[in-house]
Structures are given as structure tokens and as C-alpha cells.
Amino acid sequence: MSKLPDEIRAKLIGGGSPVKPSRADLKAAFAKTPPPDPFTAEERARKNELNASGGGLSGASKAWAEKFDRINDSEFWIALCFRTPAARTRFLTHLGIAESGVELVNGDTVAAKLGVALDQTAAGADDVRAKLRTATARLKVSRDEIRNALQMRPHPDPLADTADHPDDLEAEAAAELAALASHLAAPSQAWYERFGTTLDSPHWVAVCFRDRAEKERFLNLTGLIQLGDKYLDGDKAAIVLDIDLGA
DSSP states (O other): OOOOOHHHHHHHHSSSSOOOOOHHHHHHHTOOOOOOOSSOHHHHHHHHHHHHTTOHHHHHHHHHHHHHHHHHOTTSEEEEEESSHHHHHHHHHHTTOOOTTOOEEEHHHHHHHHTOOTTSSSOOHHHHHHHHHHHHHHOOOOHHHHHHHHHOOOOOOTTTTOOOOTTOHHHHHHHHHHHHHHHHHSOOHHHHHHHOOGGGOSEEEEEEOSSHHHHHHHHHHHTGGGGOSSEEEHHHHHHHTTOOOOO
């Protein structure tokens, strides 16, 4: 808070009859004076120049913020999961992609093969509606899918059978980590055969895009948005895209 001017102080606490300060006096008394600029004119000009060119602390902070967003934005790809390795292979073969060891696929390659233009500024509403109608007509929910969804049970607790080591925290932690690693590497086959869906399958491929807008255009213009926007049933995606995966 600004220090009261001497004349205002005198009016408030001085001898004689008290005098009420005017609004202008109080406004002036409590006005905030901006702090002095710590930079010289030359330093300020240099700082502004660095910020404008993307250099300096401001530029570095912006660059790191953009990098952090790219790293953490999980919407730039979609994972297509297939029930069998053969279905995955046939899907990739249709796209002209060699199957051996492939887990990440360029979205441009997939879009070009499917005739989808990812460089357009926006997906046409009529095109999107037409694709969604086609996708809806091709997708059918079977009785088996409904029954499986109703009977679904969560994956068993990987730590349920882990022995307790109340006197040895290190041993207990090691046992829990080993159990988690084992279940992540190879989920319960019995559970998978009874309750697992295509999205639980280890046979998958990720289609990667430059940014969120490009990914969303791909999903809309192919009709795949009907299946989700991140993890998609690859067998159903093949139906939407009219790709024959065989028996």
C-alpha cells in the first residue's frame, strides 16, 4: 500500500476539527506506482527482439510447452486391435504394408490407400454424414456380443496371489512388481478366452497422425468414428472400410 501523503495524514490525525479527505485525495494517496524497469533501454530492446524471434526465456518456455503437449497428447493416434494375427496381417496387406514387425503405421499412408484427403481444412458435413450412414448400415451387433457384454467380468487382480512379507518391505515390493510384470506381459489366457474382447487382443497396429485435427478428419471421413477415437476394434474397422479379412 502506498504511503499516505503528509497533507492527507495531517487532515486525518492533526489537531483541530477533523477534515474528511476528498475522493480525489484518497485516490491519489492509494494509487499504485509501477515499479521501475530493471532493464536499460538497450536491454529491453534486446529482450523484446529475442521474444519476437522465439529466443530468450519466453521463447524457450513456449517451445517446451509445445513439446510437452505433443508428448502428452494421446489423441494423435488410433490403435486397431484384431482378434487374430491373421486378421491383422490381411488388413495391413490390403493397405500395401509389409506386416513383419510393424506396430506403428503412418496415417498418410493409410489415408492415401483409402482415398481420404487429410490435407483439407475441414471435413465436409455431407461427406461425414454419408460415411456415418454407411458405417452404421454395415455394423451389426450380434447376440454373442450382447451376451458377452452382460457376462463381462474384470481382469483378475494380479496381486491376489502375491505372498505378504510384513518384515521385508523390499521382498514384498519385488514380488508385487514381478506379479504386475507377469500379468502385463501375458494376461490370463483363461480370462481372455472367456471374457476378452478384440480390444484386449495383443494383435494390434497404431495409425499415427501429425495432429489431432488430422486424426479427427480421418475418423470422420472413413466413418470409423462410430467405433471410437482411440482404441478401435480392427475387425469391425475392416467391415466399415469394406476390407475382406477372410473367414
